[in-house]
Amino acid sequence: MKKQSKLAIALLVAFPISLLTSCSDDPKPTEDVAQVVEEVVEEENKSYYQIPSPDEMFGFIKESGLKYNSASLNPIQNITSYNDPKSQALNFGIYSADLAYTAAFEEYQESIKYFGSIQKLGDQIGLSAAFDKSLIERIQNNLDNADSLVAITNTSYFSVVDYLEQNEQGDKLGLVASAGWLETVYIAANTINYDKDKAAVERLADQKLTLDNLIAYLEKYSENTDVKEVLEMFKDLETTFAILNEVDSGTGISLKKKEGGKMVLGGGSSIKITKDQFEAIKAKISEIRNNIVKTEA
Amino acid sequence: MKHFYKKLILGLAILALPALSLAQYCNNFHDSYCEYSENEMYKPNGQSKSALFGKGQTSELSVIVYKGQDYRISLCMDENLGSGMEFKIYENKKVKVEKVTETKEMEDVYGKCSSCDGSGTTDGETCYDCNGSGQVATGEQKEVVSKQTSIVYEKQKTLLYDNTQDNLATELEFSVETTQRLTFEISIPNEGGSGKSSVSKGKGKLVKSSDMGCVGILIEHMTTPKTGFYGTGF
Numbered sequence: 001m002k003k004q005s006k007l008a009i010a011l012l013v014a015f016p017i018s019l020l021t022s023c024s025d026d027p028k029p030t031e032d033v034a035q036v037v038e039e040v041v042e043e044e045n046k047s048y049y050q051i052p053s054p055d056e057m058f059g060f061i062k063e064s065g066l067k068y069n070s071a072s073l074n075p076i077q078n079i080t081s082y083n084d085p086k087s088q089a090l091n092f093g094i095y096s097a098d099l100a101y102t103a104a105f106e107e108y109q110e111s112i113k114y115f116g117s118i119q120k121l122g123d124q125i126g127l128s129a130a131f132d133k134s135l136i137e138r139i140q141n142n143l144d145n146a147d148s149l150v151a152i153t154n155t156s157y158f159s160v161v162d163y164l165e166q167n168e169q170g171d172k173l174g175l176v177a178s179a180g181w182l183e184t185v186y187i188a189a190n191t192i193n194y195d196k197d198k199a200a201v202e203r204l205a206d207q208k209l210t211l212d213n214l215i216a217y218l219e220k221y222s223e224n225t226d227v228k229e230v231l232e233m234f235k236d237l238e239t240t241f242a243i244l245n246e247v248d249s250g251t252g253i254s255l256k257k258k259e260g261g262k263m264v265l266g267g268g269s270s271i272k273i274t275k276d277q278f279e280a281i282k283a284k285i286s287e288i289r290n291n292i293v294k295t296e297a
Numbered sequence: 298m299k300h301f302y303k304k305l306i307l308g309l310a311i312l313a314l315p316a317l318s319l320a321q322y323c324n325n326f327h328d329s330y331c332e333y334s335e336n337e338m339y340k341p342n343g344q345s346k347s348a349l350f351g352k353g354q355t356s357e358l359s360v361i362v363y364k365g366q367d368y369r370i371s372l373c374m375d376e377n378l379g380s381g382m383e384f385k386i387y388e389n390k391k392v393k394v395e396k397v398t399e400t401k402e403m404e405d406v407y408g409k410c411s412s413c414d415g416s417g418t419t420d421g422e423t424c425y426d427c428n429g430s431g432q433v434a435t436g437e438q439k440e441v442v443s444k445q446t447s448i449v450y451e452k453q454k455t456l457l458y459d460n461t462q463d464n465l466a467t468e469l470e471f472s473v474e475t476t477q478r479l480t481f482e483i484s485i486p487n488e489g490g491s492g493k494s495s496v497s498k499g500k501g502k503l504v505k506s507s508d509m510g511c512v513g514i515l516i517e518h519m520t521t522p523k524t525g526f527y528g529t530g531f
Contacts, residue, residue, distance in 0.1 A: 046348070047357045053343025056518065060363070063520055158343065166324045203363065206476035210361050212391065213478065253388050255457040255471060265362065265457070266474035268388060 049217040051177050052210060054097040054184040055154050057203070058104035061188060064200050068105040072187045073098045074293045076117050081295035085125060086226040089172050090292050092121040093179030096157055101187055103153040111149060115139055115156070122160070125172070130163040131156065171224040178214055178230055179292060186289040189282040194275050204281070205273035208241040233288050240284040245272050323349045327513030331373035332468070339369055339517035347513040352378060355484040358514060359389060364476045369517040372467040374485070375510025381465040382512065383484040386458040388477055391450040398445045406437040454480065472521045483512055 074094050082091045099114040119131050135156055142148035157180075164173040185207050192200045215238060218231040246269040253268030273281075326347035333339070344360045362368055374382055457479070460466045 047359065048346055048348070049359045050344035050346065050361070052361055052363075055340075056343065056363075059340070060365075060520075154341065154343070158341075161343070162324050199365065202476075206361075206363060209476060209478040213359055213361060216359070249475065253455060253457065253475075253477070255386060263469065263471035264474060265471050265477060268475050268477060269390075270364070270475045 049213040049220075051181055051214055051217065053154065053157055054100035054180055055104060055150060055157070057184045057188060058101050059150075060203060061191065061200060062104050064197060066191050066197060066200060068101075068107065069187070069191045070107075070110070072190045073101070073110075073114075074183070076113050078293060078295050079117050079120060082121065086175065086229075087292070088121050088125045089175040089226070090179040090230070092118055092125060092127070093176040093181075094183045094289075094293055095121060096160070096176070097180045097183035097187070099153050100150075100157065100184075103149045106149070108149065111153065112139065115153070118156070127160055127163060130160045135159070171221040171227050174218050174221050174224075174227050175230060178218060178234060181210065181214060182285065182289050182292070186285050189278075189285050192278075194278045201273060201278060202271075204278070205244055205271045208244055208271055211238055211241055233291075237284055237288060240281055243277055243280070246270070247272050323347045323511035323513075326511040327371075327373065327515040330511075331371040331513045331515035333371070333515065334369050334517055336519075338519040338522070339367075340519060342368070342516035342518045345514060345516045347511055349509060350374070350378060350483070350485050350512045352485050352508045353487040355482060358481040358483070360479055360481060360516065362473045362477055362479055364473055365521055366518050367470065367472050367521045370469045370481070371515040371517070372483070372513070373515070374512045377507060378485050378510040378512070379488065381486070382467075383465070383482075383486060384458075384460040384467075384469075385456060385482040385484075387480040387482065388453075388455040388457055389480040390453045390455070390478070392453045394449055394451045396447050396449045398447065400443045400445065402441050402443070403438045404441045406439050481514060483514065485512065 074091065076095075079091070079095075082088045095114055095118045099111060099118060102110040102114055115136075119128075119136070122128055122131055135152070138152050139149070139156075142152055160176065161173060164170070164176070185204065188200065188204055192204060194201055211234065215231065215234055218227055218234065221227045222231055248269045249267050251267040253266070255263060255265045258264045324347060327345050328341075328347075331345075333341075344358075346358055348356060350356065370384075372382060372384055458469070460469075
């Protein structure tokens with residue numbers, strides 16, 4: 001019995017340690033556990049790759065004066081065709097971006113329909129906990145308030161991100177975020193007129209940098225077969241974006257105070273895009289996106 | 298005996314609870330504890346992040362900031378991590394680099410047929426009645442260096458901001474003139490030292506849970522306000 005007691009004490013000390021250190025690949029430093037009187041956890045220096053959420057792009061598109069284009073959205077009725085976890089997670093991201101788009105353009109009735117779609121898909125991929133009743137009620141009560149609707153749809157997107165992070169489902173989050181980003185750039189590319197919308201064209205070209213972050217994020221979860229397949233699609237898109245030239249401004253990049261005491265990040269290089277390159281990128285984005293939203297005939 | 302194992306399992310579960318919640322309660326920490334701007338034009342940015350940190354730890358957050366936008370960064374952390382955190386901003390760029398690869402190989406040295414025994418033809422290493430146009434192995438070898446040029450992308454980091462030069466400021470606002478991929482580096486110093494000096498990158502180290510806490514980076518954005526008079530007016 002004495003031996004069992006000792007074993008129990010050893011397990012009681014060791015269990016929380018192993019629980020918190022099991023995620024790292026690094027070799028564990030040797031340390032005398034017996035001398036540690038508190039919980040000991042392994043600290044690891046990490047790199048996180050962030051992807052701007054869809055509302056940032058759509059807010060910009062709206063401010064740039066571009067018109068709402070409902071033809072670019074993935075029709076709600078397609079939802080019944082997404083029956084496997086991969087296509088459900090990807091189209092959850094697609095519909096989330098569609099919701100952000102309809103909310104940004106104050107298409108209230110469309111917003112409520114798209115919210116219903118992501119709720120339905122969310123249930124199927126185990127995200128129902130991310131949509132609590134109060135969130136649904138807030139959406140219904142704010143249908144006539146554009147600012148609130150955008151804020152609430154953002155809250156729903158962030159609560160999904162938060163839920164997946166909390167539950168350590170980075171692979172699923174990768175699928176959702178990458179499809180959300182893809183739908184965002186798909187809508188943008190199909191709304192922009194290259195000859196008229198200079199600022200929006202530049203914003204699309206700048207997605208080359210966002211794509212770098214997206215690929216870096218997906219690579220962290222590339223052991224997952226679904227993520228690996230999606231990563232291949234985005235690497236293909238990266239090749240298309242690679243044709244864009246980065247032009248140096250001639251002044252080095254800096255973040256410093258200018259007149260009026262305002263800090264300004266300026267200089268460095270910017271990405272340029274020709275009309276042909278714009279069309280090539282638009283075609284590649286459409287090809288990948290249409291492959292994700294396609295339904296069986 | 299059964300009773301003993303039941304107690305053991307219960308004990309393990311109780312001990313596991315704080316460990317699990319410690320990692321999870323940091324999610325959304327920035328939303329609750331970092332200070333939002335009083336300027337209502339600012340909107341929360343989806344690239345905000347919270348994470349669990351230990352003293353002496355350094356982590357990086359790669360974000361995209363767009364041209365024509367103003368950004369506001371607000372930092373916050375649990376009190377037990379100390380009184381200040383170090384915050385640096387780097388430009389994170391992929392630079393095209395021409396890489397020359399040298400390959401060294403040993404090759405057979407050939408001699409002209411004429412150096413063999415007169416005129417004729419060669420067959421492999423055998424020299425028949427050389428006529429001066431053929432080659433024959435001399436049995437010696439020489440080192441041949443071949444160079445291959447390829448284009449590779451290398452990461453390049455340029456330091457743009459360091460809050461240790463700004464009284465460990467926890468708030469920063471800036472306008473963006475060209476879209477950039479930035480790296481925000483957060484370091485929690487050890488007592489009496491910098492975060493970086495005690496931890497080697499990428500390596501784990503063991504710390505006590507009382508030396509751990511949450512860190513949040515709240516990012517807000519808005520369209521850069523236009524100043525001055527616009528339009529033709531009357």
